[in-house]
Amino acid sequence: MTVTVAIVGRPNVGKSTLFNRLVGRKIALVDDTPGVTRDRREADGRIGDLRFKVLDTAGYEDRTDGSLEDRMRQQTEIAIRDADIILFMIDAKAGVTPLDERFAQVLRRAGKDVHLIGNKAEGRAADPGLMEAYSLGFGEPVAISAEHGLGLADLHAIVSKAVDAAAEKEAEASHALEDLMPEVDVDVTDEGMDEDGPVRRWDPRRHLNVAIIGRPNAGKSTLINRMVGEDRLLTGPEAGITRDSILVPWEYGGRVINLVDTAGMRRKSRIELKLEKLAVSDSLRSIQYAEVVVLLLDAQIPFEKQDLALADLVEREGRAMVIAVNKWDTIEDKNEKLAELREQCERYLPQLKGVPLVTISGLQGRNIDKLMSAIFAIEERWNSHVSTARLNRWLGAMTESHPPPAVSGRRLKLRYMTQAKIRPPSFILFCSRPEAVPNSYQRYLVNGMRETFDLPGTPIRLWLRGGKNPFDKSEK
Incomplete structure (x- = not known):
């Protein structure tokens, strides 16, 4: 049984830095700007010999007005619900803030195993903040420095107790189930066996990495939410909500599909903020690690200059590509528009002659099966070998x-x-x-x-x- 650890707290206390430290790779964007993380991110973490699942969350803000901050809060609360251990992080140098106190009340109502973490505790300047943290009611705070790797031994002890408790609970449940089930002879035919035992219906090792890319507000996160059947990613009318490249595992057609949501990419001349540059760099890395890339276009304004630049980038990287035209439900004369799109595709992308083009509606979930069929077909061609x-x-x-x-x-x-x-x-x-x-x-x-x-x-x-x-x- 895998233990899930969620890192929560107000903005800019160092949650993503600790997440990267536990994962062992810099996969979450880190910057001094508050609110860098918006979606919850999941990865496999480790401390020494311990293996567990770790969740990075958006900074908690007490908003319930339907704003972007409110939707970020809802994502954090979902992570709290799914976690076995909560690492409640505060900034030890800044001390306890009113938002920390408000979040502590939320965590007490959640009824989870909460451990108070005082980050940025590498110097004496953190001592007053650590003493003040007792007022939050979660006992003695664990002093760490996520940036410098200090205090991981204490985190190891916390996670180790949870792992042992989960293993014991799983063993008790297994014994109880054995006592309830009668002893029967099971006739296993050759159809369900191979040399190593029963044949699985699908092999989870046969995963496929699919990156969804496109300009801002093309509907990438909405499409992934519709594909997986839940509000896994933060969406809204605001352009540029997604910053990190978020991997979302999804089972389809007997295979595990690793869907990667990426930040919308604008022309280089329009990118001014450092944070947007980091987000775009993260998206470009996602293309390099993908096997199939879905270029998502807006049906109202398809084949803009940036769309063509992204398609050319995918071709240079040697990735298999499918073009998906989103928001197809907003088009009135669909036949005429489709003929126009195919003509533009052949004219603008001669280096990818015959690239699959699928019309979809991420909001309504239309033609997702056609999109997946195109993905599997282009993957097969991408793996072709000619004698x-x-x-x-x-x-x-x-x-x-x-x-x-x-x-x-x-x-x-x-x-x-x-x-x-x-x-x-x-x-x-x-x-x-x-x-x-x-x-x-x-x-x-x-x-x-x-x-x-x-x-x-x-x-x-x-x-x-x-x-x-x-x-x-x-x-x-």
Whole structure:
């Protein structure tokens, strides 16, 4: 049984810094600006030999007016409900504030196992604040410094007790269940067994990382909430709500899909604030770690300059991509608009000819099945492998129908071709003078591979190398 630890507190006390420390990686954005974290983030944490689940939360603000701060508070309260241990963090240097006192009342009503954490306690300046923390009614505060890694031994003791208690409770429940169940002989057929035991219906290791990207207010968080069937991410009419890239696991079609919500990305010239730069950098890293990227467009203003820049970025990174046109419920003449979108896609993105384009409504949950079918199809193409024999038969037919041009009065010789890797499909072409092969002829070959080997919309890498065909004995 996995123990869940939630880190809560008012804004700017160091919750995300401790979260990164426990996870062992800097995956949550950290800045001196209050309110950097808005969504709750989940990851696997560790202290020494202990393994547990850790939740990072938004800074608690006592608002109930439907504002962004109110929605952030609701996300924090969901994390409190789901957690086994609450680490209530205060700023030891600043002491106890009225908002800390208000939050302490909320935690007492929650009836959870709450431990008071005094962060930023690396110097004597924190001593008065630690003494003042007794007034919150949670006993002796644990003095730590998340930034410097001090006090983790005390956190280890707290989590260790919870892990032991959870294991004991799970054992008692298991024994009680065994006492209630009668002894029966179970006939297990070959259909449900393999050499190692029963066959699972789905393998959780077969996960797929899918990043949702797009301009601000395109509906990325709303789409993910609709896909997973709960208000997992913070949404609203305000543009730029999402800052961190949040991973949301979701089971679909017998597979675990890791949906990654990202911050909306504007043109570089419009990004001025340091915090927005950090958020965009986090989104770019999410593209690098994704396998499939969904570029979400606004149906009212599709294929803006920034949309095309993002598509080009995904192609350069070699990720598989699906274009999803959101807010399709707002379009009146859908047939005419769809034909226009397909024409624009072919014209603006020739480097991704045939990329899947799906119309959806994240708000109403329309065509999510079509979106997932497109994701699985493009993933399969992204993992395609073509045999060397088939490649060279194709290369012979292509050069016969359209021979490579003569450069400086000398004919180019294309000798041999093989696939070097997948994800994305990458090919090596051995030829007489690699530097002389025109880009137009390389595009001719790449487009031919897309059509012949069923690779529409997939990034294709073609590397030219000099040298002779190693399997041609006549050239030795």
